[in-house]
Amino acid sequence: GAGVSQSPRYKVAKRGQDVALRCDPISGHVSLFWYQQALGQGPEFLTYFQNEAQLDKSGLPSDRFFAERPEGSVSTLKIQRTQQEDSAVYLCASSLERFDYGYTFGSGTRLTVV
Amino acid sequence: RKEVEQDPGPFNVPEGATVAFNCTYSNSASQSFFWYRQDCRKEPKLLMSVYSSGNEDGRFTAQLNRASQYISLLIRDSKLSDSATYLCVVSRILTGGGNKLTFGTGTQLKVEL
Numbered sequence: 001g002a003g004v005s006q007s008p009r010y011k012v013a014k015r016g017q018d019v020a021l022r023c024d025p026i027s028g029h030v031s032l033f034w035y036q037q038a039l040g041q042g043p044e045f046l047t048y049f050q051n052e053a054q055l056d057k058s059g060l061p062s063d064r065f066f067a068e069r070p071e072g073s074v075s076t077l078k079i080q081r082t083q084q085e086d087s088a089v090y091l092c093a094s095s096l097e098r099f100d101y102g103y104t105f106g107s108g109t110r111l112t113v114v
Numbered sequence: 115r116k117e118v119e120q121d122p123g124p125f126n127v128p129e130g131a132t133v134a135f136n137c138t139y140s141n142s143a144s145q146s147f148f149w150y151r152q153d154c155r156k157e158p159k160l161l162m163s164v165y166s167s168g169n170e171d172g173r174f175t176a177q178l179n180r181a182s183q184y185i186s187l188l189i190r191d192s193k194l195s196d197s198a199t200y201l202c203v204v205s206r207i208l209t210g211g212g213n214k215l216t217f218g219t220g221t222q223l224k225v226e227l
Contacts (some may be wrong), residue, residue, distance in 0.1 A: 040122075043217045045215070053209060055209070055210040084115050091158075101192060105159070106157060
């Protein structure tokens with residue numbers, strides 16, 4: 001596609017519910033990142049994939065957060081047993097090369113946990 | 115202490131004014147530097163890269179001081195359409211590749227008539 005596509009655009013989850021957020025990067029992009037942006041804050045790094053390999057997951061806040069990219073294209077960020085502090089916008093970004101500064105961000109998924 | 119510090123603002127300025135944003139970073143291993151722009155409820159978009167020699171793009175001038183770990187952005191002749199949040203960003207290469215971006219909190223700019 002022309003850009004990075006994320007779905008759903010909005011998600012309301014009841015506390016304790018599991019959610020799955022999807023990212024479709026630009027076709028052929030090697031690198032894929034997930035960021036979390038809380039209200040009034042800048043995006044915070046969560047995890048990085050190079051093709052299907054998850055090379056860095058140091059930013060995942062807890063073991064309730066899990067990300068995968070099994071075929072090196074679409075990625076899913078899963079949050080188990082959601083809590084109110086998980087409410088944020090989850091941004092996905094991709095870039096063509098490993099050392100590319102040309103990130104393209106998706107529009108994000110706004111998660112609200114009630 | 116956050117790795118990238120910015121004054122959150124808001125900066126309210128009249129149209130045509132010159133406005134300057136500053137940012138400091140704490141990780142001396144940071145390799146590249148950027149300013150991103152984020153409109154309300156939108157994703158961040160790259161505004162410009164920042165170099166020690168300074169660089170200009172139209173009304174926008176960015177400067178990096180590696181010794182002081184300080185980054186600046188100057189906007190001249192501000193327009194209503196410049197109203198947005200400006201994010202200071204540093205990056206470093208992760209082990210195995212990949213360019214990790216670290217964002218500041220962002221500085222909100224409101225340009226008024």
